[in-house]
Amino acid sequence: MIENLVNGLVLGGTYALVAMGLTIQYGIARIMNLAFGDLIIAACFGTFVLYSGFALSPVLALFLIVPLGFAFNYFIYQIVMRPLVARAPNSEALEVDSILVTFGLLFVIQGILLVIFGGAYTSYSYLNTPVNVLGTIVAANRLVAFVLALIFGAGILFVLFRTRWGTTLRAVALAPESAPLYGIDVNASARLAFAIGGALAASGGVVVSMYQTFTATAGVVFTMKALIVVILGGKGSLTGALVAGLLLGVVETMVAAYIDPGLTLAATYTVFLLLLLVRPSGMFGKAG
Amino acid sequence: MKQTVFILLGLAVLALLAAAPYLLSDYGTALLLGMTGYITLATAWAMFSGPTRYVSLATVAFFGIGAYTVAVLSEVLPYPLVLLVAALIGLTVAIIVGLSTLRLAGVYFVIFTFGLAELVRQTVTWWEVNVTETLGRYIFLPFEGRHIYWQLLALLVVTLLISWWIGRSRYGLALKAIGDDETVAEHAGINVPGLKLALFAISATIITLVGAIQAPRWTYIEPSIVFNPTVSFLTLIMALLGGPSKLWGPMVGAIPLFLLFEWLSANFPDHFSILLGALFIMIVFFMPKGILAKLEDLRAGGAS
Amino acid sequence: MLELRNLTVRYDKHLALDDVSLTLDKGETVVILGANGAGKTSLLKAMAGVVRADAGSQIVLDGAPITGLRADQVTNAGIALVPEGRGVVGLMTVEENLRLGANPKRARAVEAERMELVFDIFPRLKERLGQYVRTMSGGEQQMVAVGRAMMSNPDYLLLDEPSLGLAPIIVTDMFKALARITQTGVGLLIVEQNVRVSLKHADRGFLLEAGRITGSGTSAELLDDDAVRHAFLGGNS
Amino acid sequence: MNGRLEITGLKKRFGGLTAVNGVSFAVEPGEVIGLLGPNGSGKTTVMNMVSGALRADAGSIRFDGVELTRLKPNKIAKHGVARTFQLVRPLPTLSVAENVLLSFAFGRKRHWGREAQMLVEEKLEFVGLGGRGGEEVGNLTYIDQKRMELARALASEPKLLLLDEWLAGLNPSELRIGIDLVRHLQGLGMSVLLVEHIMEAVRALCSRCVVMSAGEVIASGESEAVLKAPQVISAYLGDDHA
Amino acid sequence: QETDAVTIGYAISKSGPNAGGADMTVTPNYELWVHEVNERGGLTLPDGSQRPIEVIEYDDRSSAEEVVRAVERLATQDKVDLILPPWGTGFNLAVAPLMARHGYPHLAGAAVTDKADDFVERWDTSFWFMGGGEDYTHALAEVLIEARDAGTINNSVAMVSVADGFGIDLVKAARPTLEEAGFEIAYDKAFPPQTSDFATIINEAAGTGADTFIAFSYPPHTFALTKQAQVASYNPAVFYLGVGAGFPVYTNISGGQMEGVMSLGGIDPDNALNAEYRARHEAVIGRAPDYWGSVLIYASLQMLEQAIERVGLDKAEIAKELSTGTFDTVLGETKLENNQLRNIWWTGQWQDGTFVAVAPGDRDGAGEASLPKPAWQ
Numbered sequence A: 001m002i003e004n005l006v007n008g009l010v011l012g013g014t015y016a017l018v019a020m021g022l023t024i025q026y027g028i029a030r031i032m033n034l035a036f037g038d039l040i041i042a043a044c045f046g047t048f049v050l051y052s053g054f055a056l057s058p059v060l061a062l063f064l065i066v067p068l069g070f071a072f073n074y075f076i077y078q079i080v081m082r083p084l085v086a087r088a089p090n091s092e093a094l095e096v097d098s099i100l101v102t103f104g105l106l107f108v109i110q111g112i113l114l115v116i117f118g119g120a121y122t123s124y125s126y127l128n129t130p131v132n133v134l135g136t137i138v139a140a141n142r143l144v145a146f147v148l149a150l151i152f153g154a155g156i157l158f159v160l161f162r163t164r165w166g167t168t169l170r171a172v173a174l175a176p177e178s179a180p181l182y183g184i185d186v187n188a189s190a191r192l193a194f195a196i197g198g199a200l201a202a203s204g205g206v207v208v209s210m211y212q213t214f215t216a217t218a219g220v221v222f223t224m225k226a227l228i229v230v231i232l233g234g235k236g237s238l239t240g241a242l243v244a245g246l247l248l249g250v251v252e253t254m255v256a257a258y259i260d261p262g263l264t265l266a267a268t269y270t271v272f273l274l275l276l277l278v279r280p281s282g283m284f285g286k287a288g
Numbered sequence B: 001m002k003q004t005v006f007i008l009l010g011l012a013v014l015a016l017l018a019a020a021p022y023l024l025s026d027y028g029t030a031l032l033l034g035m036t037g038y039i040t041l042a043t044a045w046a047m048f049s050g051p052t053r054y055v056s057l058a059t060v061a062f063f064g065i066g067a068y069t070v071a072v073l074s075e076v077l078p079y080p081l082v083l084l085v086a087a088l089i090g091l092t093v094a095i096i097v098g099l100s101t102l103r104l105a106g107v108y109f110v111i112f113t114f115g116l117a118e119l120v121r122q123t124v125t126w127w128e129v130n131v132t133e134t135l136g137r138y139i140f141l142p143f144e145g146r147h148i149y150w151q152l153l154a155l156l157v158v159t160l161l162i163s164w165w166i167g168r169s170r171y172g173l174a175l176k177a178i179g180d181d182e183t184v185a186e187h188a189g190i191n192v193p194g195l196k197l198a199l200f201a202i203s204a205t206i207i208t209l210v211g212a213i214q215a216p217r218w219t220y221i222e223p224s225i226v227f228n229p230t231v232s233f234l235t236l237i238m239a240l241l242g243g244p245s246k247l248w249g250p251m252v253g254a255i256p257l258f259l260l261f262e263w264l265s266a267n268f269p270d271h272f273s274i275l276l277g278a279l280f281i282m283i284v285f286f287m288p289k290g291i292l293a294k295l296e297d298l299r300a301g302g303a304s
Numbered sequence C: 001m002l003e004l005r006n007l008t009v010r011y012d013k014h015l016a017l018d019d020v021s022l023t024l025d026k027g028e029t030v031v032i033l034g035a036n037g038a039g040k041t042s043l044l045k046a047m048a049g050v051v052r053a054d055a056g057s058q059i060v061l062d063g064a065p066i067t068g069l070r071a072d073q074v075t076n077a078g079i080a081l082v083p084e085g086r087g088v089v090g091l092m093t094v095e096e097n098l099r100l101g102a103n104p105k106r107a108r109a110v111e112a113e114r115m116e117l118v119f120d121i122f123p124r125l126k127e128r129l130g131q132y133v134r135t136m137s138g139g140e141q142q143m144v145a146v147g148r149a150m151m152s153n154p155d156y157l158l159l160d161e162p163s164l165g166l167a168p169i170i171v172t173d174m175f176k177a178l179a180r181i182t183q184t185g186v187g188l189l190i191v192e193q194n195v196r197v198s199l200k201h202a203d204r205g206f207l208l209e210a211g212r213i214t215g216s217g218t219s220a221e222l223l224d225d226d227a228v229r230h231a232f233l234g235g236n237s
Numbered sequence D: 001m002n003g004r005l006e007i008t009g010l011k012k013r014f015g016g017l018t019a020v021n022g023v024s025f026a027v028e029p030g031e032v033i034g035l036l037g038p039n040g041s042g043k044t045t046v047m048n049m050v051s052g053a054l055r056a057d058a059g060s061i062r063f064d065g066v067e068l069t070r071l072k073p074n075k076i077a078k079h080g081v082a083r084t085f086q087l088v089r090p091l092p093t094l095s096v097a098e099n100v101l102l103s104f105a106f107g108r109k110r111h112w113g114r115e116a117q118m119l120v121e122e123k124l125e126f127v128g129l130g131g132r133g134g135e136e137v138g139n140l141t142y143i144d145q146k147r148m149e150l151a152r153a154l155a156s157e158p159k160l161l162l163l164d165e166w167l168a169g170l171n172p173s174e175l176r177i178g179i180d181l182v183r184h185l186q187g188l189g190m191s192v193l194l195v196e197h198i199m200e201a202v203r204a205l206c207s208r209c210v211v212m213s214a215g216e217v218i219a220s221g222e223s224e225a226v227l228k229a230p231q232v233i234s235a236y237l238g239d240d241h242a
Numbered sequence E: 001q002e003t004d005a006v007t008i009g010y011a012i013s014k015s016g017p018n019a020g021g022a023d024m025t026v027t028p029n030y031e032l033w034v035h036e037v038n039e040r041g042g043l044t045l046p047d048g049s050q051r052p053i054e055v056i057e058y059d060d061r062s063s064a065e066e067v068v069r070a071v072e073r074l075a076t077q078d079k080v081d082l083i084l085p086p087w088g089t090g091f092n093l094a095v096a097p098l099m100a101r102h103g104y105p106h107l108a109g110a111a112v113t114d115k116a117d118d119f120v121e122r123w124d125t126s127f128w129f130m131g132g133g134e135d136y137t138h139a140l141a142e143v144l145i146e147a148r149d150a151g152t153i154n155n156s157v158a159m160v161s162v163a164d165g166f167g168i169d170l171v172k173a174a175r176p177t178l179e180e181a182g183f184e185i186a187y188d189k190a191f192p193p194q195t196s197d198f199a200t201i202i203n204e205a206a207g208t209g210a211d212t213f214i215a216f217s218y219p220p221h222t223f224a225l226t227k228q229a230q231v232a233s234y235n236p237a238v239f240y241l242g243v244g245a246g247f248p249v250y251t252n253i254s255g256g257q258m259e260g261v262m263s264l265g266g267i268d269p270d271n272a273l274n275a276e277y278r279a280r281h282e283a284v285i286g287r288a289p290d291y292w293g294s295v296l297i298y299a300s301l302q303m304l305e306q307a308i309e310r311v312g313l314d315k316a317e318i319a320k321e322l323s324t325g326t327f328d329t330v331l332g333e334t335k336l337e338n339n340q341l342r343n344i345w346w347t348g349q350w351q352d353g354t355f356v357a358v359a360p361g362d363r364d365g366a367g368e369a370s371l372p373k374p375a376w377q
């Protein structure tokens, strides 16, 4: 039981880490980023190249790839998203536009990766060493993901809810039309939030690449899992993403252990659907 | 007078389309087939999602249900009956889903429907693996491309007629109102849940039929083939691109996009993704309200 | 001094404001009167940077041109707008809205002080600090909107129908409080349909008709003016 | 045309807050009654329960002998109750005319087609938006949106009209036109429940008033008398209006 | 020039979920073969003349509808001389009726199916090169029985499979085979293809005390199972994995500890032809082929080439020749039985850095399975 719980939480750590980036991009910058998973994959490949080509340890790669992720997303927002935000008459229109444009972006990133790396399965092994957590043996690399998720989660939560700057970010998320009246530069805030989300995606990619096999075309899987976690948690809710991510990990593990590994995904979706029916705006979501 | 001309013109186009397999190569027919399939999907999708702005990603759930029904029953029942059963199953599932999702709004609905499609896929997989112990199924119906094309064409015509009728009836207006503000719509006397449910069910049934009709083309069916989420995404993108709130919008989106896919994958198989993505981004930038709106703008601009 | 020179605003082809010039001093209260659709809201929005003024328009704040600044920059420069439809963050609490109101740098030091002032005017807000603004009654939300603008420690306060939806007793209190604020040197530009009350508290007023200024004067003059009485005060009462 | 509304023991709680606490009153057929009270006293909440936007926790709402308490807004509309919203809620993708047409199409009598178009134009004319049916609602001024909203409410051909601060934001001369409009409706036999903070309008229109405070009725009866009652003055009007 | 080239078309998954598999086993071999043929001056025809190959390739984007249409396009629009098959069992079946209708020989390479006999009856120009689930599981059972009889392993087996056509086919064949062989199946679960975490599965399997662990898995699962087994120090005597264990990259993934791991396929390290093929593949493509499917695909192309040399470009003639002829391929002398390739290595094991074939054990060149597998370090 404890063993499964630990395994589940560690697995959930990955989900949470990945989902938090998306929830920030969607919740604050209001961009529903369908290319999110492909950013993760790009970071995976980046880490792989650094590791296999330059013998740079993936943990060190974090310090290179995460800032890169930040910068890349910063420019993407400035170049691609900003005109869309500027022209959108309301948030639904922006939602549609951002879905469409990031759908295009998804193909571009995926296409570039395909040209460079081909479609083959890529995988390497790093920190695949056993660590004893409460009597359960887990892989160190997964533990890194879990710990990173907690650190980033706590850090960002602190900023959002305990600092004035965080409150301005939330105001941008909740009422972009009103925010300027509070002296908030909506564009700058959204761009920053989008870039932070991108940095989180990059960090997720670095960690995931340590244990998961990836291909240039596998981004969609991450996007979808992240979306589900985000929605389950309540849109824009970071706490929600964190809790929902961990919860999903535990549910999957429990189902695999006590019911049938074949039903893990079915269980994920069942939990997801049931929860939405009971709470139509997610666990930590507010109506509207 | 003008109306008669339009009707006659429409009938002529239809006749031409029906005769196309005799005029084109198999591949030409195959193109038309694929295109008709997507136009029907996009039109059916937009019937519900266009005006209400409930963006559904459940398309492939129904599409797959249709295909699977045919795979399971094609040896057991006569074909028309198989289609009927498929439609009924699609309808039933749609009603159950509709009843349970009526409270969800916005992105919650989007992801819910996506989750639903995956749930259906996982459940079918699990069932096939553990209960029937066959994952793949074979469909050996004596259909060639053109037979499937004709069926799809007929379905498309019916879909357009339904869509047209709704658009000019009071329900079309009601759906747009629902898309804007459900509270106001309710206060205006509209049975919002009922109307949403009805539309969702009609749209889903048509989508189910598309899947059922297209299934015999693949001979072999397994969940990863018929529940391929790309179908949901393409449908949505095509409809949004054309303009989902107009009758011809989805068609105007589906045709060029479909041809574009085909052209790119044939001519640039190695750079397909990059080019597609880049073109896509450009389209969004230069045709913010969809292709149809752009065309109308151009026409208005040209006239003035 | 806040100065408008030749302000023109267009929505596509529709001309909403046509060459409007006016000034607002620190410490004075000015009322804009005008019929439905005259362009009052457009005027305030243009001053606050929410809508863009046409070329040739000039807005000057204490000698520095601020034409073309974004709304957030204008706010930071010391001009606060309470817009039509409130402009609050519905999914945040009353407290968060007020604290956020003090977001401009100029306001941070006086946050606590301002908070007390706002509670003084709208005691209801103090009782409801933790309530989400979105769930409040119409009038309560209006209080948050006015309170939030006060929090930003502005030099100039632009109010678009601040009394809309407020109970008479609160309206009275609010105008008294606004008078206190002007005494601290804040310039007040008010759009009001509650003409009698607003003129009572104002120093001067302008008449806006179809996007143009068609008259101006001190409050007393305007209250006496026949045309004004006829259009805005309901005849001879 | 009937239009008798009877509310008894109405209650609504939001979390720990009792927004409406045992409110009872009646609107007689053809009567315009004022529902007054300080901000947050529960007026809009009462209106929301009558129109079906909120479900009451307790109490009953009877309209022409029909119990409305458990009905959905669309059913209530069909029984002949229509409303405007305190903050206007136009349907932005519909034109002005379509906004109004909607209520005709699904209102009490369900009009559609050419006939409905004419009715729409008539209603727009009535509220002062004649000839502007083709415009986008988003481009109307706030006040014009309110006019449109009244036309939309009237288009469902109600027997009882709920007006939530519909007159707010009008200048005095416009106010007079607004008041005449409401009077005209009353003349047609419509009952009106009017929430309003503009005393001039209340005095001009309402024979009777109900005053709420903190969710409870603190005074009701003839307008003149109610507006002079000390508890009303201290809670709502303030000394200036005494 | 153009007119005298032989056009060969194929549709393959270059994007989408199937791209990973196609890019490992199929596409590189098509490219290698075309490269080599053209280097030699082209395909030789019966009259001794040579004609270069011109390739038309499409991306099927991992969609069944696309692959069908692409093949239709190749057949009726591009009118290519020959069509090479797509990747995957499902896609090969999807195009089979079309290939048959247009008379193209269909050399279904990357398709594992037990129904090949039926298919050949239905489409007599189809050829199946990878065997079926029963072949692989019988061979595995053979190895297991021997180990049990030698007292190396106990009677208990833990088995997992990916819930998709491949996994099901194999696990369905494995159950009766293993039971018949007297094994007890202590753990038998299917997992969805998207699964990425195998901690629980490994724990549960370890908990059964079975000495044999079998996974009918795809590469991502194969890799993840390996890593998880290492972390959990799970050391069953027999560690048998699915697709991917025979990929060259497996060496890295297992951290160099692939010794003793078993899987489908394998090679005879003494087979010079195969070694030469592997070297060429590495030289031309830039990476080594896998130890299972690649060589089969390549051999099928060699057969095609030789059939053309014998009978020319007539499709029906080629098909007939493929059915009845004997060919020299990297597999050695090759002849199809009822349109199926039967002399395949069914089971292999990593031994000293090579993935050596161990079953069928009675065939020339078969290695000896070395069990138990050494523990992870």
Ligand SMILES: Nc1ncnc2c1ncn2[C@@H]1O[C@H](COP(=O)(O)OP(=O)(O)OP(=O)(O)O)[C@@H](O)[C@H]1O
Residues within 6 Å of the ligand: C011, C012, C014, C015, C016, C034, C035, C036, C037, C038, C039, C040, C041, C042, C043, D138, D139, D140, D141, D142, D143, D144
């Ligand atoms: N976004 C817009 N697009 C087009 N026209 C607009 C827009 N906003 C306002 N208008 C038009 O500009 C004119 C002035 O509008 P404005 O809102 O400034 O008037 P106002 O004096 O505030 O009126 P009210 O008393 O009704 O609030 C009106 O004719 C209005 O229809």
Ligand SMILES: Nc1ncnc2c1ncn2[C@@H]1O[C@H](COP(=O)(O)OP(=O)(O)OP(=O)(O)O)[C@@H](O)[C@H]1O
Residues within 6 Å of the ligand: C135, C136, C137, C138, C139, C140, C165, D014, D015, D017, D019, D037, D038, D039, D040, D041, D042, D043, D044, D045, D046, D086
């Ligand atoms: N959804 C809700 N959640 C919590 N509190 C609510 C909610 N809706 C209303 N309230 C509270 O209930 C009380 C009554 O609100 P209501 O809107 O009925 O007031 P009102 O009398 O219409 O006031 P006003 O004149 O300001 O419009 C208010 O204090 C408000 O804050």
Ligand SMILES: [Mg+2]
Residues within 6 Å of the ligand: C040, C041, C042, C084, D141, D142
């Ligand atoms: Mg205004």
Ligand SMILES: [Mg+2]
Residues within 6 Å of the ligand: C137, C138, C139, D043, D044, D045, D086, D164
């Ligand atoms: Mg109210």
